[in-house]
Amino acid sequence: MATERTGNVELDACIEQWLSWDKNETTNAEIIGLVKDNDIGELKKRLLKRISFGTAGLRARMGAGSAYMNDVTVIQATQGILRHLEATRNEELKKSGVVIGYDGRYNSHRFAELTATVFLNAEVPVYLYSKINATPYVPYAVTHYGCQCGIMVTASHNPKEDNGYKVYWYNGAQIASPLDKHLAESINNNLTPWETSWNTDILHDNPLVKDPYEEILEAYNKDLQSLCYQKELNQSSPLRFTYTAMHGVGYPYTVRAMEEFGFSPPIPVKEQVEANPDFPTVKYPNPEEGEGALKLSMETADAHGSTIILANDPDADRLAVAEKVNGHWKIFTGNELGALFGWWLFYSFTKSNPEFPTTDLYMLSSTVSSKILQAIAIKENFNFIETLTGFKWMGNRTSALMEEGKRVLFAFEEAIGFMCGDKVLDKDGVSAAAVMAEMATWLNGEGHTLSSQLEEIYKTYGYYLSINSYYISHDPSATERMFEELCNYNGTDNYPRSCGPYAISHVRDLNKGYDSSVVGGQPLLPTSKSSQMITFTFECGCVATLRTSGTEPKIKYYTEHCPNPNRGLDRDGVLKELQDIVKCIEKYFYQPEKFGFQART
Structure with missing residues (x-):
C-alpha cells in the first residue's frame, strides 16, 4: 500500500486507506486495476470525494471508491445511523428495532444484508424482508411495528448503474433537515468499517431477525380498504387495466392491492413485469419519461382492448397513468393526476363520512407542484398546505397533523408521486394504482373518462395548466453561474423584472433567503444554502420555479399558468400563452448555448 503508487501523496493515502477498508474482492480489485493502469483522473473522482448523505439518503453509481455506492459506503452509513440512534433513542432502538427492505437492482440484497449485520451486531432487532419489496412497505412497516428507523435499498427510477439507500425515521416519514446533518456527522465519525460489519453469517438463525413480509x-392491504369507496362496483368493472412494473418490484403488490379493491388482476406487460436489474426494454426505467417508457404498455393495451395503463416505477413508489380516448393515448402529467386524485379523494371521503368536519381535512403539495388543490380546498372548505420539494416535507407535516387529530386525505408532487390517505407517509404507487382504477371505474359508470373529468375539474376550479421539463448540466460550475446571473440580472442583487415581454411581479429565492412578496423579504418556506430554487411570479398569472436536482445532473423548471378569469382566455389560450412563457424562460434565463446545457431529449 505504498504512497508512491501514483506519486500523488493525497491520492495514495486514500488508495491505501480504501484497500485496507474494503473486504469485497470485486471492488477492491477495481481500485488496484485503476492504479495499475495509472488512471489518475478516475482514481481522484472515486477517492478524493465522498458520496454525500442528505435527506435523500445515499444515491450514486455502484462501484469502488468513497464517491460511489458499495459495501464500504453502505457499512459506513449504517454505522453512523446506528451510533446516532444509540446516542438519542437507545432504549427504544433495542426494544423495537429497525426495518430493512430492498429492490431488484444489482447489489440491493447484498447492501440490505450488510445493513442488517451492522444493527444485529449491536443487538438491535431487525425486520429484514425475505424478498424484494415495494418501497412503501418499508415506511408502512416502521409505523406498524413502532420501529425507530427504516432503510430501503433502492435507486428508484435511476439508471441501472445506480443504487441508493433511503432512510425513514421513527414516525414513518423520510428524514428531513436538520436530522440529515446530524446523521451525516455521525457517519463521518464512524467511517472505519468495524470487523463485525462484514460478517453476514450473523443473519442465519438469529432470533433478533424477523421476516415482516407476510404480516x-x-x-397493509387491510388498511388499504379505508381508501376503497365502492368494492361491489369494482368487481363488475367493464374497464380493462394494463399494468407495467417497469422491470421493478411492483407487480405482486399492485395485483394484491387491486384485488383488495375487488378488481381482477390487470393485464401485465410481460416483458416488464418481472424485476430485471438491466432494465432491457427502456432507455430510462422511469414512467415519467412518457411515451418512450410506455411504448410496450401501449402495445400490450391495444392488443387486449384495454383503455387504461397503470405504470409503477421500479420501486413502485410512483404511478404514471395513460388513457385511450378517441383512438389516441393521453399520458397524464403528475399535476393532472394530482387534480384527479384530489377531487376523487375528497368526493369519496365526504360521501362516505358526511358528518366529518371538512375543516379538519387536509391536502398537501410541494411548492413546484400545481396549486389546483388549493383552489379545490378554498371552494370546498378544507385545508391546503404548501411544502418544500420532496415527500420528506409532506410526510413529516402529515405526521404532525395526525398528532393534532387532523385527517390528511392526499399529498402529491408533480413527479408522479402520490400519497393517498395517511397510512404510508411517503409516495405510494401501489395504493395509488388501486385508487386510480376505482376512480376510473366510477367515472365510467357516470359516463365520464379520466380525461373528461379532468376538464370538468378545470372548469369548476380554474385552468391550472403546467409545463415541466429540465436541462442537463454536467458542469456544476455552469449551473452555479446561471443561478448567480439570475440573482444579479440588472446589477448586483437584482433579479429579473421581466422575461421577454412578460413582466415579473415577485421573486422568491430559497437559496438566498429572499421573497419580494413578503414584508421584510423573508420567505415563509425554509431556505437551503445547499441547493438552488428560484420562483418567479408573473403579472399574467404564471408561476415558474427553477431548481437543481438533488439526485441527477438536471436543472429543472416547473411552470403553471392560471390567468385571471376576467381575461376571458379559454383552455387553448391559456396553454398558448404558457408555451410562449416557457420559450422565453429557456431563452433568457437558461441560455443553454452560453452555459453548455443539454435540452431534454
Whole structure:
C-alpha cells in the first residue's frame, strides 16, 4: 500500500486507506486495476470525494471508491445511523428495532444484508424482508411495528448503474433537515468499517431477525380498504387495466392491492413485469419519461382492448397513468393526476363520512407542484398546505397533523408521486394504482373518462395548466453561474423584472433567503444554502420555479399558468400563452448555448 503508487501523496493515502477498508474482492480489485493502469483522473473522482448523505439518503453509481455506492459506503452509513440512534433513542432502538427492505437492482440484497449485520451486531432487532419489496412497505412497516428507523435499498427510477439507500425515521416519514446533518456527522465519525460489519453469517438463525413480509402484506392491504369507496362496483368493472412494473418490484403488490379493491388482476406487460436489474426494454426505467417508457404498455393495451395503463416505477413508489380516448393515448402529467386524485379523494371521503368536519381535512403539495388543490380546498372548505420539494416535507407535516387529530386525505408532487390517505407517509404507487382504477371505474359508470373529468375539474376550479421539463448540466460550475446571473440580472442583487415581454411581479429565492412578496423579504418556506430554487411570479398569472436536482445532473423548471378569469382566455389560450412563457424562460434565463446545457431529449 505504498504512497508512491501514483506519486500523488493525497491520492495514495486514500488508495491505501480504501484497500485496507474494503473486504469485497470485486471492488477492491477495481481500485488496484485503476492504479495499475495509472488512471489518475478516475482514481481522484472515486477517492478524493465522498458520496454525500442528505435527506435523500445515499444515491450514486455502484462501484469502488468513497464517491460511489458499495459495501464500504453502505457499512459506513449504517454505522453512523446506528451510533446516532444509540446516542438519542437507545432504549427504544433495542426494544423495537429497525426495518430493512430492498429492490431488484444489482447489489440491493447484498447492501440490505450488510445493513442488517451492522444493527444485529449491536443487538438491535431487525425486520429484514425475505424478498424484494415495494418501497412503501418499508415506511408502512416502521409505523406498524413502532420501529425507530427504516432503510430501503433502492435507486428508484435511476439508471441501472445506480443504487441508493433511503432512510425513514421513527414516525414513518423520510428524514428531513436538520436530522440529515446530524446523521451525516455521525457517519463521518464512524467511517472505519468495524470487523463485525462484514460478517453476514450473523443473519442465519438469529432470533433478533424477523421476516415482516407476510404480516405487512396482510396489514397493509387491510388498511388499504379505508381508501376503497365502492368494492361491489369494482368487481363488475367493464374497464380493462394494463399494468407495467417497469422491470421493478411492483407487480405482486399492485395485483394484491387491486384485488383488495375487488378488481381482477390487470393485464401485465410481460416483458416488464418481472424485476430485471438491466432494465432491457427502456432507455430510462422511469414512467415519467412518457411515451418512450410506455411504448410496450401501449402495445400490450391495444392488443387486449384495454383503455387504461397503470405504470409503477421500479420501486413502485410512483404511478404514471395513460388513457385511450378517441383512438389516441393521453399520458397524464403528475399535476393532472394530482387534480384527479384530489377531487376523487375528497368526493369519496365526504360521501362516505358526511358528518366529518371538512375543516379538519387536509391536502398537501410541494411548492413546484400545481396549486389546483388549493383552489379545490378554498371552494370546498378544507385545508391546503404548501411544502418544500420532496415527500420528506409532506410526510413529516402529515405526521404532525395526525398528532393534532387532523385527517390528511392526499399529498402529491408533480413527479408522479402520490400519497393517498395517511397510512404510508411517503409516495405510494401501489395504493395509488388501486385508487386510480376505482376512480376510473366510477367515472365510467357516470359516463365520464379520466380525461373528461379532468376538464370538468378545470372548469369548476380554474385552468391550472403546467409545463415541466429540465436541462442537463454536467458542469456544476455552469449551473452555479446561471443561478448567480439570475440573482444579479440588472446589477448586483437584482433579479429579473421581466422575461421577454412578460413582466415579473415577485421573486422568491430559497437559496438566498429572499421573497419580494413578503414584508421584510423573508420567505415563509425554509431556505437551503445547499441547493438552488428560484420562483418567479408573473403579472399574467404564471408561476415558474427553477431548481437543481438533488439526485441527477438536471436543472429543472416547473411552470403553471392560471390567468385571471376576467381575461376571458379559454383552455387553448391559456396553454398558448404558457408555451410562449416557457420559450422565453429557456431563452433568457437558461441560455443553454452560453452555459453548455443539454435540452431534454
